[in-house]
Amino acid sequence: MIIAEQKPLDEIKSMIADYQKVLILGCGTCVTICFAGGEKEVGILASALRMATRLDGQDKEFIEATVQRQCEYEFNEEVADLVKEADVVLSLACGIGVQTMNEQFPEKLTLPGLNTKFLGQPTEQGVWDERCLACGDCVLYKTGGICPIARCSKSLLNGPCGGSQNGKCEINPEVDCAWQLIYDRLKALGKLDLMMEVKSPKDWSASHAGGPGKIVREDLRL
Amino acid sequence: MNRDENTPGISPMEEMSPPCQVACPLHTDVRGYVAAIARGDFEAAYAIAREPNPLIYVCSHVCAHPCEEECRRGQVDEPVAIAALKRFAAERHDLSLGHGPPKPNVEPKEQKVAIIGAGPAGLTAAYDLARMGYPVTVFEALPEPGGMLRVGLPKYRLPREIIDVDIKGILEADVEIKTNVCIGRDMTLSDLKEQGYEAIFIAIGAQQSRALRIEGMDLDGVLLGVDFLRDVNQGRAVKLGRRVLVIGGGNVAVDVARSAVRQGRPGSEKEVHMICLESREEMPAHEWEIIEAQREGIILHPSLGPKRILGRDGKVVGLETIVCSSVFDSEGRFNPTFVPDSESVIEGDTIILAIGQASDLSFLRPEDGIELTRRRTIKVDPQTLATTAPGIFAGGEVTTGPGSVVGSMALGRRAAISIDTYLRGEDLTGLQFGEWRELDDLPPKTVERIKPLAREPMPMLPLEERAFNYEEVELGYTLAMAMRAAHRCLTCGxxxxxxxxxxxxxxxxxxxxxxxxxxxxxxxxxxxxxxxxxxxxxxxxxxxxxxxxxxYSEDQLYQEIDALFADAPAENPEPLIVGFCCLYCAYAADEWAESVRAQLPPNVRTLDVVCTSRIDIQHLLRAFELGADGVFVAGCVGDECRHTEKAANRIQGKVQFVKEVLDQVGIGSERLSLYDIPSAEWGTVPRIAQEMTERIRALGPNPL
Amino acid sequence: MKSDSNLEKVLSAGHFAVTAELGPPKNADPEVVRKKARMLKGCADAFNVTDGQTAVVRMASWAACLIQKEEGLDPIVQMTCRDRNRIALQMDVLGAAALGINNILCLSGDHMSFGNHPESKGVYDIDSIQLVKMVKDMRDEKKFQCGEEMKVEPRLFIGAAANPFADPFDYRPYRLAKKVAAGADFIQTQIVFNVPKFREYMKRVCDLGLHEKVYILAGVAPIKSSGAARYMASQVPGMDVPQEFVDRMVAAIKGIPSPKSIADPEKKKEVRRRRREAWQAEGIKICAEIIQQVREIPGVAGVHIMAIEWEEAVHEIVSQAGLLPRPTV
The missing domain is CATH 3.30.70.20 (Alpha-Beta Plaits)
Incomplete structure (x- = not known):
């Protein structure tokens, strides 16, 4: 799932400074689940912005709406009238939704209200952890199902480095050492031989390093 | 139940309803009014309870409350004291606001309707039809309306002024009641038709005591229960001896026995016995009535059949009984069997029979075309209550035999709908009353997690004050009791x-x-x-x-929050403080809602919520947006939460979040405070309000 | 011989080798390097120049190596994967070799978050083991990482690091085995203070026969003060400083008054100097003792002295450890 978090209020305020009527547009999928841009967060942000801008002596109007999935034209079409009515759209979707809106409604600027953080797992209520870097060449079958690309600070393929201590990464005692986790898992699975193999440099061209990703399925195209 | 979507009595219900509402013959929104009491909104509670019930005051004292038998709280500990709460709501109601909702704006209709009998069924039908716009006349044989409410029910259960309150409400709905008019004696059904009544509802009740065909019925000292109660209730002299034997095990028998205890004056103490066929467990009277009877000294003799009344010099001296081994046969029919040679004698000088009632149907003439059942009740279509004579309907105890007030009222309501359908010329056979879908029992895992809460006992007139008077025995709840009682409701569905x-x-x-x-x-x-x-x-x-x-929908909460600001003066000398308080925490405190609220200065307004976990981030922000200078949340300490610690603790994170937003916005997090208050310390709320006021005063007004 | 490395010659001749670290400056002044080079000359067989250690910007390792070489030392260029992808790394390998640098130490590199540019984007295209393999393939197969061939290969003596004290302890000898399999010629370990633990590690390494395939140089370092001892014991990940050494550093200044208790600035300065000297003497002594202890451990082929920003100490350490003069081969 895409994990995002709201931008600081001050940054949002300065983004919308030149606009009077702002449509705050939430998205009902990933960012709803990660409490960043669902209908509830739209309401909270609208309330905060009404107060903050009033304190700044501005008279702004905030319209609230949420679509099911902001990365799809069909869902966004439902708010076309509201977009028309507004001076600017403040999107609480991930970066994909923001771009979809800009593409779909070129005459109206859509601003990002969130910072899109990572692909992650809601590991417990209120906690989200990065789990995938979308490297395009999954190695999980070699690493006991734990991703060293996303979860090792150095994306090592032949870890753990010398900074692994008590199961934690050297960069932060809150961060698990992915390679300790991999080692423990492989040991439990009786597959420590996978740790002995010198893994070759990774083919990063499958990731963003190879240019913007694109998948085309001719069989599915209309 | 959304009361706007459903006509009372008709239930095109898609959703599952709470069992109390389903069990109530009038389908009263019990959950709704109990919840309103729980949140301290007593007029709303009355309005909800009153809506389907024109005899709300009567019911609040004597309703048989089948709702409580179905109450799911009973699966956890004991049912919610629904009847007592209804009485509380009724007693709190300010009658100057009117008895019921204003008469709907309907087209007056011309077809006249006659109703025979001013008891619960007749009055309900009359009220409903009058509100539909029909000219309605109720014909009552007795000098005052009320039927058995007035002449059957003892005053210690139902003070007469209570009946008058409801009658007044019904009269205000433009119902005409003609008393001292006995159909059959003063006029006939044909006369009514001739006078232009296009529909007639027979609701004469069952006011004749059934007699026994045993030896000694003619002895001096043998009385009939209904007659006895009627005489007592109408203040006529009743002669009782020192040992009164009441035959019967139903509610009327208990009323008779408990009335007998109250007859006479100090010095004329008497021994009252109840003899019934049924075993103690099978006795049809309500359990709480039997228990009160016993507390009042009445001696029970269950599983005994009356064999003959013994007399001497034409006067009763005792009752010969025989042991009853079973009352009903294997098919559930009344068919008592007796143990041979088990006769014994209970001495007594007065015998009152309360073994059932029947209707006096002597007013019916063959030409009326009204057929009867084998049980000597009027035969009706169970859906429409239409008799075999066109335009004539019947309902209440005249069709069901002895029943409850609320049960008769429900039939009165059904009759009104049928009569309206009939008078509009529509096909009665098409009239269907929907079935209610009821919530299932609580699953065991849920029962386990619900905190048991003791049922609030009803305060009662001390035993020693009950003899020789008809003071009402049940005294009603105080506010604190009602709040505690209401908080036991599981708000099913x-x-x-x-x-x-x-x-x-x-x-x-x-x-x-x-x-x-x-x-x-x-x-x-x-x-x-x-x-x-x-x-x-x-x-x-x-x-x-x-x-x-x-x-407690979102809309409702927002309305309540907005209402807090409705009369806030623009130039406020004191900071406006809004408190979100968990009303449940009032549980351990007496008279909380009113006494504490009364102590709050006018600049502090509180919104009572069912649980602080119901409060949303947006609710808190809303208060600031509307101009609150300070906001506090006061809730239970973790393990005191009615739900669980898990619920109680949810508010902390939300308050923290809102504090951060307030800092970012520039209003300042110090304007929001969370207080964990042990229930025993709820009296500290005014002090908190004071503290908040002083602290916020120092901060100055909300910069908005 | 795989290279013209002095270190390789010393090790292959069976001598107990000594390497030392030469920290490059945080500026463009070549004199800093020259001065240190002159000070260190003769104390060790080869000299590491760190590559942006702790992710702080310093003079490029290859450049400081070149200056060092001009002073007549045998430099070891350190190369981390943090700042360069495989293209840049291979270019630098070619360049270093072309400049006459004979030794390379392949590292993954300290994470950016520790340094003075924590906002920077880390590269980590490949890891240290892959870097070892890549350099080895360049030297021995004359192939770039992509498989393409080259005419003149970089003749480098390839080193890698090992941390015997990091977790999981059981896996560490096997990770060393991977580095050996990837092509490491020599290993420089993390600083050893906990000698018994290092001995256990070396036992496992020898059990795997690794000491016969690679030269293992135990890392050592002098402790500067009791505060430094405490800091290393508690704050530096992967560092295992037994309490004994902390206590010895504390005891070293026993009898010298605290500078805080002295008002007179001259006397204060004097007391500070006395304390510093007492600490330094004890730190050097401990370091020399550790060298003598690790020298007895089977499989240890030498020591690597990391006197970070205290290069002056190296001579005394090597001297006290009885490792002077260095052999000429």
């Missing part, structure tokens, strides 16, 4: 509902629910109303706003 179109299946509700109710079903959250305890945690935390509460 009043909880969370999911808009599956909005649900993102994020699992938040699944994780936060203190009762583990929500599950993901077919890709969306599903909250089984059978299990939901309506704490509101899920609704306040759902990021998709896909969960709404049936009661």
């Amino acid at each position: 009043g909880g969370a509902y999911v808009d599956t179109g909005k649900c993102a299946a994020c699992l938040t509700c699944v994780r936060v629910c203190p009762y583990d109710v929500p599950i993901i079903k077919e890709g969306a959250a599903f909250i089984d109303p059978t299990e939901c305890q309506a704490c509101g945690v899920c609704a306040s935390e759902c990021p998709a706003k896909a969960i709404t509460m049936k009661l």
Whole structure:
């Protein structure tokens, strides 16, 4: 799932400074689940912005709406009238939704209200952890199902480095050492031989390093 | 139940209703008025309870409350004291606001309707028809309306001024009541038709005591129960001896026995016995009535059949009884069997028979075309209550035999709908009364998690003050008692509902629910109303706003928040403080809602919520947006929460979040405070209000 | 011989080798390097120049190596994967070799978050083991990482690091085996203070026969003060400082008054100097003792002295450890 978090209020305020009527547009999928841009967060942000801008002596109007999935034209079409009515759209979707809106409604600027953080797992209520870097060449079958690309600070393929201590990464005692986790898992699975193999440099061209990703399925195209 | 969507009595219900509402013959929104009491909104409670019930004051004292038998709280400990709460709501009601809702603006109709009998069935039908616009006349044989309410029920259960309150309300609905008019004696059904009544509702009740065909019935000292009660209630002299034997085990028998205790004056103490065929467990009278009877000294003799009345010099001296081994046969029919040679004698000088009542149907003439059943009741279509004579309907005890007040009222209501249908020329056979879907029992896992809370006992007139007078025995709840009693309600079916179109299946509700109710079903959250305890945690935390509460809905909460600011002066010398208080915490404190609120200065306004976990981030922000200078949340200390610690603790994170927003906005986090207050310390709320006021005063007004 | 490395010659001749660290400056002044080079000359067989250690910007390792070489030392260029992808790394390998640098130490590199540019984007295109393999393939197969061939290969003596004290302890000898399999010629370990633990590690390394395939140089370092001892014991990840050494550093200044208790600035300065000297003497002594202890451990082929920003100490350490003069081969 895409994990995002709201931008600081001050940054949002300065983004919308030149606009009077702002449509705050939430998205009902990933960012709803990660409490960043669902209908509830739209309401909270609208309330905060009404107060903050009033304190700044501005008279702004905030319209609230949420679509099911902001990365799809069909869902966004439902708010076309509201977009028309507004001076600017403040999107609480991930970066994909923001771009979809800009593409779909070129005459109206859509601003990002969130910072899109990572692909992650809601590991417990209120906690989200990065789990995938979308490297395009999954190695999980070699690493006991734990991703060293996303979860090792150095994306090592032949870890753990010398900074692994008590199961934690050297960069932060809150961060698990992915390679300790991999080692423990492989040991439990009786597959420590996978740790002995010198893994070759990774083919990063499958990731963003190879240019913007694109998948085309001719069989599915209309 | 959304009262706007359903006509009383007709239930095109899609959703499952709480068992109390289903059990109530009038389908009163019990959950609704109990919840209103719980949140301190007593007039709303009255309005909800009154809505289907023109005899609300009567019912609040004597309703047989079948609702309580079905109450799911009974699965945990004891049922909610629904009847007592209704009485509390009625007693709190300011009658100057009117007895019931104003008469709807309907086209006056010309077809006249006659109703025979001013008891619960007749009065209800009359009230309903009058509100539909029909000219209605009720013909009552007795000098005062009320029927058995007035002449059957003892005053210690139902003070007469209570009846008058309801009668007044019915008269205000433009019902005409003609007393001292006995159909059959003063006029006939044909006369009514000739006078232009296009529909007639027979609701004469069952006011004749059944007699026994045993030896000694003609002895001096043998009385009939209904006659005895009528004489007592009408203040006529009744002669009782020192040993009164009441035959019968039903509610009327108990009324007779308990009235007998009250007859006479000090010095004329008497011994009252009740003899009935049924075993103690089988006695048809309500259990609480039997227990009170015993407390008042009445001696029970269950499982005894009366064989003959013994007399000497034409006067009763005792009752010969025989042991009854079973009352009903294997098919459930009344067919008592007796143990041979088990005769014994109970001495007594007065015998009162209360073994059942029947209707006096002597007014019917063959030409009326009204057929009877084998049980000597009027034969009616059970759906429409139409008799075999066109335009003539019957309902109440005249069709059912002895029953309850509320049961008769429900038939009165049904008759009104039928009569309206008939008078509009529509086909009666098409009239169908929907079935109610009822919530299932609580599943065991839910029962386990619900905190038991003792039922608030009804304060009673001390035993020693009951003899030789008819003071009402049940004294009614105080406010604190009512609040505690109302908080026991599980708000069945009043909880969370999911808009599956909005649900993102994020699992938040699944994780936060203190009762583990929500599950993901077919890709969306599903909250089984059978299990939901309506704490509101899920609704306040759902990021998709896909969960709404049936009661305490988002709209309702916003309205209440907005209302706090309705009369706030523009130039306020004191800071405006808004408090969100968990009303449940009032539990251990006496007279909380009123006494504490009364102590609050006018600049402090409180909104009482069912649980602090129901409070949402947006609710708090809303208060600031509307101009609150300071906001506080006061809730239970973790393990005191009615729900669980899990629910009680949810507010902390939300308050922290809002504090951060307030800092970012520039209003300042110090304007929001959270107080954990042990229930025993609820009296400190005014002190908190004072503290907040001083602190916020120092900060100055909300910069907005 | 795989290279023209002095270190390789010393090790292959069976001598107990000594390497030492030469920290490059945080500026463009070549004199700093020259000065240190002159000070260190003769104390060790080869000299590491760190590559942006702790992710702080310093003079490029290859450049400081070149200056060092001009002073007549045998430099070891350190190369981390943090700042360069495989293209840049291979270019630098070619360049270093072309400049006459004979030794390379392949590292993954300290994470950016520790340094003075924590906002920077880390590269980590490949890791240290892959770097070892890549350099080895360049030297021995004359192939770039992509498989393409080259005419003149970089003749480098390839080193890698090992931390015997990091977790999981059981896996560490095997990770060393991977580095050996990837092509490491020599290993320089993390600083050893906990000698018994290092001995256990070396036992496992020898059990795997690794000491016969690679030269293992135990890392050592002098402790500067009791505060430094405490800091290393508690704050530096992967560092295992037994309490004994902390206590010895504390005891070293027993009898010298605290500078805080002295008002007179001259006397204060004097007391500070006395304390510093007492600490330094004890730190050097401990370091020399550790060298003598690790020298007895089977499989240890030498020591690597990391006197970070205290290069002056190296001579005394090597001297006290009885490792002077260095052999000429």
